[in-house]
Amino acid sequence: MLILSILAPFAALYAVSLIKKKDYKGHIKIQKTLFWICVLGVVILEIQIRVSGGSGSLVANSDYTDTSFFKWILIAHIVGAVLTYIIWGITIFVSNTKWKKRKTLPGKFSITHRKLGYVTIVGLFYTAVTALMVCMMAFFL
Template identity: 65%
Template sequence: MTAGFLIVLGMLILSFIAPFVTLYAVAQVRKGNYDLHAKIQKRLFFTCVVGVLALEGLIRVSGGSGSLVANSEYSSTTWFKTLLVAHIIGAVLTYIIWGFQIFKSMGQQKKTNLPGNFSNTHKKLGYFVIFGLFYTAITAFFVCLFAFFL
């Protein structure tokens, strides 16, 4: 097993865990544990960002995403390329909105008692982030399945 494969596998596992940890964090809000919710979200987000940076570093060292999946018989097919692009776009949008949520919420938390004026927007964006994390995990699974296991 190579270090590259371990990075890919680790990020895949993290992708599967992330939406469920996020749902747990949302359950804490319902119990009024806003601080625990924020702590879980921040730690999970930064852990996922470190994982993405490690994966991106691996991709760059390997010569780009094309060379990382080059051994797959599916890598040159249109549907695989479409799946890979759809995965990347969904993941990037999810992480951008998730990061916005965290940094905006940190600022709001210092200014007001929770829940505050930003709460409705936060809740709506939170649903998008949870959906996006599930989407990212599912598409990552299929990318890895066709790139490394089939």
């Protein structure tokens, strides 16, 4: 999941670059595919955490698990990731609804779509950085 988290913002940026080439269908396909792959990755990670006995047992060997810094980074990562995925999902859902109706750009929603897209990409970078920090403290340091 860490590799996916690190690659996701770059794939999302590539999808944005397709807009400049007027490849809207490619943009849509990459965004939807990336979103669902990321959601599946989160579900698999959650299952792995639950099967291993919870997040505490998964990171039990780390010297940082009991530090307040680790706990704050973990909470910040989870909150940021959840908010990013919610915004991303809403953007995809609303955009998809508008695209199906007109087969054109989202119209008046375009400005909002662009802003939500940039918020999502920033959120994906934030999620990647905090995921890397959590993994480094939990498994490698």
